[in-house]
Amino acid sequence: MSTMPEPHRALDCDGAFARLFDFLDKELDAATESALLAHVQHCRSCFDQAEFERRFKAAVAESRSAQRCPDALRQRVIALLGPQREAT
Amino acid sequence: MNEPAPVAPAPLTHDAFSALALTALDDVYRFARSLTRDASDAEDVVQETYLRAFRSWTTFQPGTDVRRWLFTIARNAFLRSRERGQREVILDDEGAAAADAEQAQEAWVRGGLDPILDRTDLGPAIVAALAELPEVYRSAVVLVDLEDQPYEAAAEVLGIPVGTVRSRLFRGRKLLQQRLAQHARDAGIIPDRAAGSPV
Numbered sequence: 001m002s003t004m005p006e007p008h009r010a011l012d013c014d015g016a017f018a019r020l021f022d023f024l025d026k027e028l029d030a031a032t033e034s035a036l037l038a039h040v041q042h043c044r045s046c047f048d049q050a051e052f053e054r055r056f057k058a059a060v061a062e063s064r065s066a067q068r069c070p071d072a073l074r075q076r077v078i079a080l081l082g083p084q085r086e087a088t
Numbered sequence: 089m090n091e092p093a094p095v096a097p098a099p100l101t102h103d104a105f106s107a108l109a110l111t112a113l114d115d116v117y118r119f120a121r122s123l124t125r126d127a128s129d130a131e132d133v134v135q136e137t138y139l140r141a142f143r144s145w146t147t148f149q150p151g152t153d154v155r156r157w158l159f160t161i162a163r164n165a166f167l168r169s170r171e172r173g174q175r176e177v178i179l180d181d182e183g184a185a186a187a188d189a190e191q192a193q194e195a196w197v198r199g200g201l202d203p204i205l206d207r208t209d210l211g212p213a214i215v216a217a218l219a220e221l222p223e224v225y226r227s228a229v230v231l232v233d234l235e236d237q238p239y240e241a242a243a244e245v246l247g248i249p250v251g252t253v254r255s256r257l258f259r260g261r262k263l264l265q266q267r268l269a270q271h272a273r274d275a276g277i278i279p280d281r282a283a284g285s286p287v
Contacts, residue, residue, distance in 0.1 A: 021257060021258060021261070025232060025239065027238065027239055052202060052205075053261075055202075055205040055206065056201065056205055056261070057233055058205075059205045059206075059210055059214060060214055060218075060229070060233045060234065060264070061233055061234060061236070062208075062210070062211060063210070063212075063214035063215055064114075064118065064234050065211060066211030066212050066214070067114075067117070067121060067211075068117070069113045069114050069117035069134070070117075070131075073117065073131050073134060073135070074113060076131075077110070077113060077134065077135060077138045078110070080135070080138055080142055081142060
């Protein structure tokens with residue numbers, strides 16, 4: 001069960017911040033998302049905070065490309081397939 | 089108009105499953121690195137994960153997310169490898185790290201990171217900063233922010249409630265921002281003068 005507060009028609013800054021990460025992670029229902037967007041569009045401080053967290057999340061996602069499975073390990077994993085195929 | 093009846097996904101052949109599972113190898117490796125913080129240990133976890141997956145591939149439900157299935161196997165393989173004491177040590181980090189995160193110097197961190205977040209060469213610094221996080225936070229951040237898993241999937245993989253995923257994500261991200269700001273400052277990317285000093 002979610003520990004998030006119930007959605008309200010209007011959100012104050014604390015309410016918006018409490019839901020910000022759920023919004024960025026696409027975990028909010030439509031009504032709460034609308035309420036959060038309405039607040040952020042009229043609150044410069046919350047807009048700046050939301051924009052910073054959005055850009056940070058995007059930068060972390062982008063770091064995926066900096067870490068890939070080494071080729072030698074890939075070959076060892078593929079080699080595991082041989083015995084398994086024979087066993088099935 | 090009659091709706092077409094839902095069609096169950098066709099059963100997979102072993103070769104089809106293998107090809108599908110191998111598409112997730114980079115993702116499983118990244119998750120294993122996040123769990124172990126050690127390249128050699130991560131390779132052991134990846135091999136064990138795929139060995140188990142190839143042995144029990146008939147239990148995989150076609151049409152479901154193969155990454156979620158493999159992440160769960162990887163997490164179990166990691167925990168089994170750390171059964172003798174290590175897990176308790178990792179979980180003990182949570183309290184200290186939470187206190188650390190709560191004391192994040194928000195203005196300093198945000199002011200320092202804001203100008204550099206769009207740089208294309210930030211990946212290695214983020215990977216290094218992630219490696220410094222306690223496992224409980226690292227796993228949540230990796231699953232949701234790098235592997236794009238929903239909270240419910242991350243909760244299943246980690247064996248914790250969704251609310252705990254949410255709180256670990258919050259603390260983990262704040263801690264990661266602190267670490268990244270420190271890395272960037274040490275590397276001269278953020279000038280001390282411009283960012284000010286941490287309190």
